[in-house]
Amino acid sequence: MPHIIAFGEAMVRLAPPHFQRLEQARTLDVEIGGAELNTAVGLARLGHRVEWVSRVPANPLGQIIVNRVMEAGVGTQHVEHANDGRCGLYFLEFGASPRASSILYDRRDSSIARVQPGTFDWPSIFRGAQWFHVTGITAALSSNAAEVVHEALSFARAAGLRTSIDLNYRSKLWSVEEAGRVMSSLLNLCDVLFASEADAEQLFGVRGVDFAEVAQRLQQQFGLTAVVGAKRETPLVWRNRFGAVGYHDGQFFESPWYDVEIVDRLGAGDALASGVIHGMLENDFEKAIRYGAAMGAIKHSIPGDLPWISAEEVQAVAEGAGLRIKR
């Protein structure tokens, strides 16, 4: 099976149960999440060997993250247990129409934001690997972190890996200007871009009549192989419609829409990325979009950020399996 490397932060996520507001909470459910990690887990669940590269504090919170990454079948041998920095946290509050869900980040000064260029031995990490995945969030953590992302992408290219990046613009972390500048330089080192039309316009001023046109322009501007996005309709907080769109080799691809009954929508986009990378590793972009959509759609039904999904389930949903109880 191919071998994949992902690099980024994971945070401990704390959320009140039973639709309570944070203010009302007397207990919090503990999950972990991080854009690249979520994608890494999705790929491991599809049968790939995946290593997640990161930096966590050498304390029980850092250990929670490492334990759960291992539990999900992703390798942690390149995770540095640091004596500086803290563990990023985020507090999630589930809403219900007409009130949206919301997230309170408490991620400043995390161990990975303090990462130094040269920390990771990329050539050794990339030995034998086929794909490297990262997102704009990691680059946004600090200028150091952005530098390390650049370093990683350069080494990945040099080692012959295919590379993907998810824009994932977070306005709380950096300005549109800084994000545009940094991400531009990173995109030049990438093969596949995951992006929304809104982010593409905000960061690069790229716009078009539809996703296909925007994707085509991004592809040309940054020399990309493929551009992929999610499509989503949000009539209610707990009922959405979801699917995937992609542009590759001059062609536009689109999955069917899925009606999703949402249990937890965090990480749906990251699960989509794992389905897409899975398909692209088989050099089948049509399958990439189909699997990405199915994987992203199924993720909505699973608590936490991680996609606890099997290959059989993705296959079944992609083929339109029904909703009767499986006995």
Next chain:
Amino acid sequence: MPHIIAFGEAMVRLAPPHFQRLEQARTLDVEIGGAELNTAVGLARLGHRVEWVSRVPANPLGQIIVNRVMEAGVGTQHVEHANDGRCGLYFLEFGASPRASSILYDRRDSSIARVQPGTFDWPSIFRGAQWFHVTGITAALSSNAAEVVHEALSFARAAGLRTSIDLNYRSKLWSVEEAGRVMSSLLNLCDVLFASEADAEQLFGVRGVDFAEVAQRLQQQFGLTAVVGAKRETPLVWRNRFGAVGYHDGQFFESPWYDVEIVDRLGAGDALASGVIHGMLENDFEKAIRYGAAMGAIKHSIPGDLPWISAEEVQAVAEGAGLRIKR
């Protein structure tokens, strides 16, 4: 900020989790609720100084109520801790279509039902206040309680406060005849009436082709400034449509409909009242209806009877904010 007084009962509410029936329950979730209290909390959340006047037993159940009223930011300095009477309880069972939710009241012989006229020093309580709110439920608890409501409204008027009352007819507490008689005498002391068309017809025989006509007649009959109601469609137990309607100064006002994904619909009407009173304190009836509708709609998304809502959220929903996650 204006200063508001509410008077009424609060009960301890006990409800099985996870949609269990009461018969199945091995644990019960503990909340508190009471029509006037719910409205008081909503007003406190919008930034007002609010005192809740009541009578609770001097035992841990009474203390639960007082603690939580304080937690919600409402003053309790005029709450009497009584050595007679018990703490009213209600048991709530959540249904799901085609079975409705249901409530079992166990509120007989509560401390507040035993209240005596003269218990509260109303002139001192009303000093510096602008608004007094009460509901028909308090009047229904006992003839003593009804007398104290009359006393309170009279003193409120005398002290120059604006007064509002919510009909809230409860057939388990008194007959239509008695309710009609008592409420008529109270309405003569009120500026604003919250009422449903059904209750108006049952209690006063007032009917009309629509809410506007009913409201106009009520307004004339009782010399009211404004009449306000909720509008609701109930296609399912966990999905409703909700909004507010009002009549003021010869004009009919109506909010948009909100699709609500219900987490807990108890207290939605009381939250509506707090939004309306908030708007009326600014002498803006159009805003009153808009805020009342938004506040009532948001309440459906929050566990318990109390409206843990912020002014910013009401504003956002009233302006049509979307349902994407707020990061």
Next chain:
Amino acid sequence: MPHIIAFGEAMVRLAPPHFQRLEQARTLDVEIGGAELNTAVGLARLGHRVEWVSRVPANPLGQIIVNRVMEAGVGTQHVEHANDGRCGLYFLEFGASPRASSILYDRRDSSIARVQPGTFDWPSIFRGAQWFHVTGITAALSSNAAEVVHEALSFARAAGLRTSIDLNYRSKLWSVEEAGRVMSSLLNLCDVLFASEADAEQLFGVRGVDFAEVAQRLQQQFGLTAVVGAKRETPLVWRNRFGAVGYHDGQFFESPWYDVEIVDRLGAGDALASGVIHGMLENDFEKAIRYGAAMGAIKHSIPGDLPWISAEEVQAVAEGAGLRIKR
């Protein structure tokens, strides 16, 4: 009140809370369920005297089952506490669109699968009883169990009881061929058959343009008095439409459709059976279908497999009660 006997297995059901996947579970909710037991409980809730005949291991798991059967008001005096065999278990994982719910059975080698013909003193058990109910699942547990079902039906007929059977074909337990052969011989001893069109076709090769035609053929082939089925639409995992259809005395009956907000759909078909038997004990087949549909629809709103429903509730839903809170 009539007196009813049901015979079959009950299993301990273990399900993760909060929509977790089994893999994620750190706690499991404990319920019990079994097709005949579920129907027995439904009938007890409607006021009948019901005995459930079974064989459970003489250990705490067997005791959980017996305790809860008693809690639900069903008699257990004919339940054998066995020193051989284990307690059947099943693990239930709730899905959400587009992922279906699923069940993992761990029921091999259960005490009841080891039952021996002659174990139960049927003539004494049936003394004073009016109705005997069983399902194809019991017959599928082992050839011994099938023999005991045959024994029971023969004695029931001999004792003048009316008899009903639910096909309930389970492909994990036996082949279509074996099921067809065994069930054919059992159906010849039955008055009422609960079956789906799909099972009828799989097991007996009986098909038709609609349920009525299939039912008519089944009725003729096996000399049945009535054939009953459920109708269901499954647009989503947590929202279905449900109702009952039946064929009796040359006439086709059909209930209205119910929109069901699903809390737990396990046991809905068994609840339907209890409503139908209830109606047939009053010799009113129209009521049987109406009550069966209402009972099955309400069951979707209740956690666990057992129908914790009252006669008043069935009556109310059958008459189209609304969805407002009952106070």
Next chain:
Amino acid sequence: MPHIIAFGEAMVRLAPPHFQRLEQARTLDVEIGGAELNTAVGLARLGHRVEWVSRVPANPLGQIIVNRVMEAGVGTQHVEHANDGRCGLYFLEFGASPRASSILYDRRDSSIARVQPGTFDWPSIFRGAQWFHVTGITAALSSNAAEVVHEALSFARAAGLRTSIDLNYRSKLWSVEEAGRVMSSLLNLCDVLFASEADAEQLFGVRGVDFAEVAQRLQQQFGLTAVVGAKRETPLVWRNRFGAVGYHDGQFFESPWYDVEIVDRLGAGDALASGVIHGMLENDFEKAIRYGAAMGAIKHSIPGDLPWISAEEVQAVAEGAGLRIKR
């Protein structure tokens, strides 16, 4: 197996988990308890056929009680489902040294307090029975209830049953004077008395140098066959020492002391009574004291008021079984 009748109230018990104070509670655990019921359950667990006679409200709280009584294997066919009166509740708060546990009763106006003489058909209830058990708590509920206890004891005697009563003086329910007067008249109809030295002194002014002397005097004064008590040392809230003492036929009996690690000490005295009655039904008073002590001691290890204990366990503990894990 002998057949036993018990008569009394059961309440729904609500207790915060995790040593929370009531004031802090956000959930409450739901159990049921009642002195006579607890003893009835203990006897059913030891293999006896037991009926519990009572009066509960015809609502879900009353149904919780009936369901759980059935779950514990005790018959409820003589329980009246009443349309008047409420369900008694009690709120339990667990302490820890140096703060004692405490109970807040909310039992006024219960359905059973409203019982009328003549409600129960005692001759029919006692047909075939050997023993009748009641406690002073039932007599304390109301003068009506006391009258019905007298009625029941008279009929029991007439029907040839042996009768037992537990003094269980509750100062919140009645005065020492009234209790002394009523209990005296009841004791004259009893064979076995369960009592503490303190209650004996308070109610009847009977005192002595030790339990034996007090018991002897009570025996003589009321013509009793046996007098039984618990012995308890309370160095801490969660560690006690416990045992049984008894006086019968001029002889004093005493069990060994048990070190008890307390999970829930409610109902320990009632469990003791069931062990004692069990032994006395075998006319073996030494065994009665031994079993009573073991059963009472084990009860401390079980959550809730009911003694979920098996005959084998009582036997094992009475014989001094060790504390290693049973595999």
Next chain:
Amino acid sequence: MPHIIAFGEAMVRLAPPHFQRLEQARTLDVEIGGAELNTAVGLARLGHRVEWVSRVPANPLGQIIVNRVMEAGVGTQHVEHANDGRCGLYFLEFGASPRASSILYDRRDSSIARVQPGTFDWPSIFRGAQWFHVTGITAALSSNAAEVVHEALSFARAAGLRTSIDLNYRSKLWSVEEAGRVMSSLLNLCDVLFASEADAEQLFGVRGVDFAEVAQRLQQQFGLTAVVGAKRETPLVWRNRFGAVGYHDGQFFESPWYDVEIVDRLGAGDALASGVIHGMLENDFEKAIRYGAAMGAIKHSIPGDLPWISAEEVQAVAEGAGLRIKR
């Protein structure tokens, strides 16, 4: 009743339930705590009017703190809702012999650490107040915070309040040298010191043969009225012995030892301080020590850091109430 001011930080406390290690946690219980706040709550529970002065972030975590402070009956009108800084957190892991409990602090960069001198209008805050309480932890948060503590103590003295300080040396927050230097200057502004012998030696090099000697030296060195400490024996994690010692007016006072069954020992020292201040406000130092010991001992029995204790309970324990259930 006297009126008291406390100044300091409160943190959100997150702890795994059921003795889980943090690594194992899937849920965390949410409490709040802070040395001065805990003492403030204890005083409010004893009937005093108390205001807690602090600075919290204007987000849901800051709101959790403010809500719960209000719930406990302490005033928050002088709490600043800040737009800078985060909410301090601490993670608590309960141990069991031979493994101690442990705390992971995540409190860097809190809003209160960023407090500026001049933020609080101390003269207005102190108007009408009798006592001001603070601890060394607040001074340790940042040099700014230390400066504000100095400012507060100076204004308190000027306004005629009595002042108390708890050394509470935290080696994770500052060095022995810095703590010694800063605390010395603060002690000169204080009347009452709460300190352990160990801290006194570490920070000021003060030692003696026993607490009395150490206290006498501290009293002389800093011109104190009284010096108070806790005494504690720790044979096990969940069973301690606890009491209070004090030195006042040349005299040594000592409470009895209490055997404490520990539910949660956090905040015991702070509860002791509230009992002591309560006694000193009555100018009764013997009562101060007696109440301090009882209050501290009882605190061990209560989940969370806050002392949910009533004056009656303190009184009862101080008088040696027994451990039997209070009915």
Next chain:
Amino acid sequence: MPHIIAFGEAMVRLAPPHFQRLEQARTLDVEIGGAELNTAVGLARLGHRVEWVSRVPANPLGQIIVNRVMEAGVGTQHVEHANDGRCGLYFLEFGASPRASSILYDRRDSSIARVQPGTFDWPSIFRGAQWFHVTGITAALSSNAAEVVHEALSFARAAGLRTSIDLNYRSKLWSVEEAGRVMSSLLNLCDVLFASEADAEQLFGVRGVDFAEVAQRLQQQFGLTAVVGAKRETPLVWRNRFGAVGYHDGQFFESPWYDVEIVDRLGAGDALASGVIHGMLENDFEKAIRYGAAMGAIKHSIPGDLPWISAEEVQAVAEGAGLRIKR
């Protein structure tokens, strides 16, 4: 770090929370455990590279086991996911004095009991490894399993690994005679034996005046390097005293006694084994006994069977760290 291989079964463990009896359970906590796995986890926590060899069913229960083994840092690359056999379960009920805890096994027909000789490629598994650990439980599962244990020990010896075995006699799985016969043949292939005096006598008829004498005889009879045991006193269910004893090179070693406040004593002996193996890998038997005792003692404080302990903690406890909160 040395590299260790363990071979055996892991079961899913289901236990009611809050000291409930199994009969009372409405939820069950889910843990995993297995003698060799527990030891493997202990060694991984101490920093070793460990692989656990087993056979689990290819279903969600098997996946729970694999996920959690990975979570604990133990390798699973040699675990076979089987299509035959089920997942072993055990139900654990916590007692309290005077009632012992108890276990109900439901492990028949597990995938690993169906293992075939030749299934595992032992030479490849043992490549680069230093130690192999197994227990008598694995040999007891089936004759096949015993054969595979023999196969594994033979290959381990051949590959130059040191080997250890824990007798762990389980009377539910096999007779004393069979166990004695099979274990004798396995012991001849082992270097280190973990055994209790009782098991040694039951299985091999070896007895002596104390552990040292028994150990010496076992050592001679089977050519062992070392014999190790636990020492335990059980005055109560939740308070024990615990330590380790060992015999090596003609010398008897004994750790201090630890007072343990028990949270969960399952797996304490297995944790002891991991401490011992850790010491022996450093060829320091005195440290082996010291670490074994500390690790076993600490395990009692941790929920579940797995020893979530760090090397620092073992070190600290072995050095007599105190019980004050670590801040």
